[in-house]
Amino acid sequence: MTSRLAAVLWDMDGTLIDSEPIWIAQQFVLAERHGGSWSQEQGLALVGSDMHDTAVAMQAAGVDLEETELVATLERAVIDSLRDDVPWRPGARELMAALHAEGVPQAIATTSSHEMAALVAAAAPAGSIGVVVGAEDVTRTKPSPEPYLRAAELLGVAATDCVAVEDSANGLRSAVASGTAALAVPNDAALPEDGDFTTWPTLAGRTVDDLRALLG
Structure with a gap:
């Protein structure tokens, strides 16, 4: 019997798109502009x-901006970069398109802004992303389970019937706590070696049935 896959809930940065290098590059730019110091680490x-x-860390590194302005400046720089080019992770677009073709709902649940997530959703295969949950759409961001619970709620499905795809330790904690079948696809962030999640090295070549099997 095939497991029910009610929806797939996607993290965005580092999972759907390879945006972490853009974030880090813009952190360097902002730190240098304010006479601070920053590192890849x-x-x-x-x-x-x-x-x-992020704001607290950059303020400590010498960026003399209050939190709201710092966050807005950093996000605007990343959004402007994404308007020019959305760097999709291997296999992400293909899997989103396959899910859409089989009628499986999908959402983005991210700690980035709703505006940024909506931009990525618009660049995804047509009709694939039905719901976007950004940082301002919840009272607590990851590692709280609220982003994934909210995404499932907006799609009208139970989180326990969903797969959540992540690339970070905070995101995995959020996905596991929400009751989803958590899937780790490593990128730049260090991940725990084991836990209540499955790890795939890449999305490339994966199928809808592979996702369904995670709910078995």
Whole structure:
């Protein structure tokens, strides 16, 4: 008997799109503009964190902006880059298109802004992303389960019948806590070696049936 796959809930940065290098590059630009110092290690340590944590880290590194302005400046730079080119992760577009062809709903649940997620959703295969949950759409971001629970709620499905796809430790904690079948696809962030999740090295070559099997 085939397992019911009610929906697939996607993390965005590092999972659907290879945006982490863009974030880190813009962190360097912002730090240098304000006479601060930044490193690749600092950028990688923030993968999967919410924007508050990013702002605090960059303020400590010498960026003399209050949190709201810092976050807005950084996000605007990343959004402008994504308007020119959306760098999809291997296999992501193909799997989204296959899910859409089989009528499986999909959502983006991200710690980035709703605006950024909506831009990525619009660039995805037509009709594939039905719901977007950004940082401002929840009261608590990842590692809280709220983003994934909210995405499932908006799609009208039970989180326990969904697969959530992640690339960061914070995101995996969120996905597992929400009751979804959590899938890790490593990218730049360090991930735990084991836990209540499945790991695929890549989305490339994966099928809808592969996702269904995660709910078995």
